[in-house]
Amino acid sequence: MDDPSGGSANPQGSGLIRGAVLHLLNEQPIVADLFGYPAPADVTLVCTNVRGTTGKRPVWAAHTGSTFYFPWAQIRFLEIPSERIAPPPVPGDPGTAIALREPDESDLEIDEDFLRRVRDV
Secondary structure: OOOOOOOOOOOOOOOOEEEEEEEEOOOOOEEEEEOOOOOOOOOEEEEEEEEEOOOOOOOOOOOOOOEEEEEHHHEEEEEOOHHHOOOOOOOOOOOOOOOOOOOOHHHHOOOHHHHHHHHHO
């Protein structure tokens, strides 16, 4: 189950994952802060600070700062914006920066054998 204290389920260490978008079944998406990344064995998603995509409090939430448990059966999918995936780099600490690999020319070449197999299908 999720650890509301931000324990082992959160690879970022302590702190919240802010601004995740929950796409619920038969509802409009909501924005929330997660207590960590969900683990494969979790049956609920634990979050706080729920709000609509416009920033307004949902009608079903008495207090947006409460802790909410959403069962995975009621969630279509979870969207975490790319700027939320890793903590911001600390200036002067090379271990926290994430380097994106530029595509090599070999990544961009067309595999003729693969294209032949696709055409044959």
